[in-house]
Amino acid sequence: MSEVSRRVGIVGFGHLGQYLVEEIEKRNDVELAFVWNRTPEALMGKVSDSLILKDLSNFKERGADLIVEVAHPSISQQYGPSFLAHADYMVGSPTALADPELESSLRSAATSHGLYIPSGAFWGGDDIKKMADRGTLQALKVTMKKHPTCFKLSGELEVLNKTVKDKAVILYDDKVRGLCHVAPNNVNTMAAAALAAHNLGFDKVQGTLVSDPSLRDWHIVEVEVWGPGNMLEDKAFHCKTVRRNPATFGAVTGSATYASFLSSMLGAHSKGPGVHLC
Structure with a gap:
């Protein structure tokens, strides 16, 4: 078995969040640091109690190497710069960056960790x-x-x-x-x-x-x-x-996008500071 290389925090537990959690738990090269959802009740019985993060502002305590947002554009508004101060951050809702102030803020915050944009259905x-x-x-x-x-x-x-x-x-x-x-x-x-x-x-x-x-x-x-x-x-x-x-x-979301998003998550590392397509 290969050694676990990265700890991943998942923010959001809709269809895509559930898919990522299931796939991470099958692998030995990544592991879950935490799972957060706006309604914690949705996690009960589906995610181990020890992995449920009830207050997202406490994310630092879980030591995630990569935080993946699959919840809502507002997450980047509220937490994006803080996430980037402590971990790589993959934005699953990049429409949030249509706000020029937020785009500028996240680019400025990506000085010690990487801001990753998943390609999803964007070919080429x-x-x-x-x-x-x-x-x-x-x-x-x-x-x-x-x-x-x-x-x-x-x-x-x-x-x-x-x-x-x-x-x-x-x-x-x-x-x-x-x-x-x-x-x-x-x-x-x-x-x-x-x-x-x-x-x-x-x-x-x-x-x-x-x-x-x-x-x-x-x-x-x-x-x-x-x-x-x-x-x-x-x-x-x-x-x-x-x-x-x-x-x-x-x-x-189209069916093929799920696997594409997983590939993006697995590739979101080792590129250093700055903004990266993955």
């Missing part, structure tokens, strides 16, 4: 980040298509989505920053894209959200990239990928 993130690092990334567009029941929206988008009947409707087509505030549960992929494409950011990466009643078994994510060359004359580098992610009817 490493290549896009490399282009951003070189300054050759000119434009990026992410389109997400799901069945109307798969969205958790607010405001005008929620109202519009309820009108979708027989054919696909574009709910949103604008900069990603605005979408993160009204669909935080649905567009973490777009937030990851905006962070990878750091030379463009939340205000220049384009996000398109499509409600499509024909997509009962799939979530579709299209990533379109423009690089070196003349975009105006259609002579620039261009790449488009289409990811068809199997999904249970009505599910917010």
Whole structure:
């Protein structure tokens, strides 16, 4: 058996949090430092009493090497900088960073530990980040298509989505920053894209959200990239990928994203301070 190398704290015990806890307990290269949930009753009988952290502000006592948020964007607002002072931090709800003050705060706090952004359903993130690092990334567009029941929206988008009947409707087509505030549960992929494409950011990466009643078994994510060359004359580098992610009817998160998130968690280490896509 290999030696345990890292202790992981899980913040949130929804479907994704439960999946991560189950997978960690099967492994011998990582172990649970703690599990926290907004309603502790949900942990009873599912997590050992010794691992339940009732007050998240006491996280330091558990000695986690990596803290993984899979709860709500507000966790990063309230605890993100504190987490980073003591451990690596993986943000499962990167839509939180659409708040420019929080993004700046977390980047500034990541001086002794790493801030990790899971790629999730964002395909080609490493290549896009490399282009951003070189300054050759000119434009990026992410389109997400799901069945109307798969969205958790607010405001005008929620109202519009309820009108979708027989054919696909574009709910949103604008900069990603605005979408993160009204669909935080649905567009973490777009937030990851905006962070990878750091030379463009939340205000220049384009996000398109499509409600499509024909997509009962799939979530579709299209990533379109423009690089070196003349975009105006259609002579620039261009790449488009289409990811068809199997999904249970009505599910917010596609099935393949769970395994992808686990891989991100296992890869979230040893990169040092700063912001890292994983």
